[in-house]
Amino acid sequence: MTTHLPDETASPLPSSVIQVRGVRVHNLKNIDLDIPLNQLIAVCGVSGSGKTSLAFDTLYAEGQRRYLETLSPSARQYLNQLPKPDADQITQIPPAIALRQNTSQRHFTSRGRESTAGIESGIQHYLRLLFTASGQIFCPDCQIPISPQSPESVLALIKTLPAGIRYQICYPVTTGEQSLSEIIQELKQQGLNRVILHHEEYQLADDLTVPLSEFDTEQNEILVVLDRLTTRSIDDQRILESLEFAFTESSGQATLIVMEPLSEQTTGTPFQIGQQQSFRFDFSTDLFCPQCRREFAQPEPQLFNFFSPSGACSHCGGSGIITESSSISSAESCPHCQGSRLNPSALAVFIHELNIHQLGLLPIQQITAWLKQFKEGLGSTEAQPLAPVLREIGERLSLLNELGLGYLTLNRTRSTLSSGEIQRTALTSLLSSNLVNTLYVLDEPSSGLHPADSHRVISVLQKLRQLNNTLLIVEHDAAFIRAAEQIIELGPEAGKAGGEVVFSGSLEALMSCDRSPTSRFLNAAEIGSLKSEPDRQASEWITLTDATQNNLQSITVKFPLRQLCVVTGISGSGKSSLIEQTLFPLLAAQLSETQFSPIDYGCQSLSGADQIDEVILLDHSLTGQNPRSIPATYLNLFDEIRSIFATTPDARLRNLSPGHFSFNSKSGGRCPVCKGTGKIEIDLQFLADLTMDCQECHGKRYQRELLEIKYRKLNIAEVLELTVDEAFPFFRGQPALQRKLKQLKDVGLGYLPLGQPLPTLSGGECQRLKLAAYLNTSSRNKTLFLMNEPTRGLHPLDIQYVLNCFNYLLTAGHSIILNEHNLDLIRAADHIIDLGPEAGAEGGHIVVTGTPAEVAAHPTSYTGQALNQKFS
Incomplete structure (x- = not known):
């Protein structure tokens, strides 16, 4: 095998290409490529020709590995274990981001809580920030705004009262386990001399007419009168000092009692003191309704997240449905949250007359108009801190509209989206990162698209490329291949018959390449x-x-x-x-x-x-996808393969049964470190999980003893590396096995390795x-x-x-x-x-x-x- 080493005498390569030399990942046959930067590049070829091996397992893997080298020591500690792709040389590769087709198809659910279009596109995260910063709480029962109060806000209310109105500044006593007599004694020591008990006002210097021993401090309210004032003349300093004292003494509570009749439009509560009709206003540094005393949670991003205990409806757990234990088909919308999946505190926060759930029910085109209206109503001091959030929301909404998804609602659950909608929603999240000088590796962005929609995605990809990014797309669609500035075709066939560079160059050159299978279908006359x-x-x-x-x-x-x-x-x-x-x-x-x-x-x-x-x-x-699930187990091929290995002379000599060749069984011969997956997952916390070959079995899944058993010169790990096309002649004389293998060949999966993990x-x-x-x-x-x-x-x-x-x-x-x-x-x-x-x-x-x-x-x-x- 030829090894390509840098030629010290050669002239330096231009920095505008990724130089790839001697790549041998999977079925790639020591290939050399110069991949231009800042272009839209299509990687094509028949299924199983090596496209994914080049795009994801080589270029993306190396771009990710080199990016990790720039991170903190806590992340870099794993890099000594992270293998480099099997290549002689890869130079000038930028940081890489990938979107695989299979990951966009996974179900992102937790205890029945399904992801939505808003979450998948990333918009929901920014809407949570917006509602946290600008949302106004409204009591759903009383329809009045709720906000945390301060001495200054109460003073502002006092100044709105009519002239000549008498009022009292009070605060409720936090009693604890104290008796009334103990509380009165403390109040006297503080120099306070008035309280309101049972809607009667008493002076502490006098003997109280209410029997102290019969007064239940836990069931009855004690209001302490701090100051008695009138609105004829307002002393700001005196009022603020009284209010600050009230908030401090009562752990954030204060009460204003107006001793005069007020108009029917008042937000105060009628309150009787003796024979006099008054109005009472309650204030709190916490969030509660002064009329119905209902409490609300302080807005923060997790309050609007139904995956979080802070935001999820406590009755349905954030799923939006209530299911009878007897039958899943009896599921119905949760009557407590009406299917919104959020708790009452989250649903009480509004911007422009909509809470976050109601906003998510609007089509994206209407949300764009709602956002414009909101921005127009902001003053310059309000707009500045919100600018980054509004920009992110606006750009993602614009991208969804541009991709033809303006009819979607953000609340649409993932299972109700078509595959094309899922693909474009995932693209929105990926392409909204606004990164430059980055390598984007995309797996079939045409997936699920009607031919009439292809131009939308192509247009967005071209705009992303214009930001000095390199886009490498694995594609079969003719429209996307024709739109590419550079085309790389691998093949000429699948599996071990592929892995070669059939073509690399422009579309015009591809159309005249006789060796290219892709050229044949692009040039094919479809007239008929x-x-x-x-x-x-x-x-x-x-x-x-x-x-x-x-x-x-x-x-x-x-x-x-x-x-x-x-x-x-x-x-x-x-x-x-x-x-x-x-x-x-x-x-x-x-x-x-x-x-x-x-x-x-x-x-x-x-x-x-x-x-x-x-x-x-x-x-x-x-169903049942896990890293140990493979095509051979799905079609029940593996049982027969294990039985074949168990009948070999070496296996009989060592008394090995078919169960020993299973990597699903704890009692089998699987690697104890990776538990038969061949891979180790590393949690990088702030980054996506990192997957690497197991250092114990080197990705073979089995213990060394099992790998010494061979059938027709191959051990069981090597058999699982065979493609379906290769396994068919290998298992000659095994008609039951060959019949199942032919079924895989018949559906176009002849290139698929028998042991490829199903999640991939x-x-x-x-x-x-x-x-x-x-x-x-x-x-x-x-x-x-x-x-x-x-x-x-x-x-x-x-x-x-x-x-x-x-x-x-x-x-x-x-x-x-x-x-x-x-x-x-x-x-x-x-x-x-x-x-x-x-x-x-x-x-x-x-x-x-x-x-x-x-x-x-x-x-x-x-x-x-x-x-x-x-x-x-």
């Missing part, structure tokens, strides 16, 4: 008639009537069975609401014969479910892994498969794998309904249901249904326009 008749006729249908989930506009939808049905439309048009949140739960409930009402699922009625036996939703998540798979890979598990369905009768973007993460040349699987399932008598944006797959559909025309409140309608040719002929369908643009 679109399908005008379905490949299979539908004689049976499932019908949803008056679907209203989220933004669906009371639509009635007919889904054909035994056909490839594709639901299309721009992001936010209602596809996920229709399939994942309405059709699937309704069918699941009806097929399981549970008691339900279609209205509970946002639908008037469902018919045709009796024509299928089973419904399966293949989304982008995998992309959403599309997770979905195709599920599909592989269901491919052997010849014995299943009438199954309806629901899928969300099965082509995600696939190179266009690999999409035929998925189409072949669909044809197999349809031929076996099953039905398929997809949410999809990929035009090659949409073109193959038998029936299309196009939603829109726009997103959010302007979506949720059926624009057109029919064959690809019929959709392409519709004048206002975005999907039809995209089909025409590509295939005509």
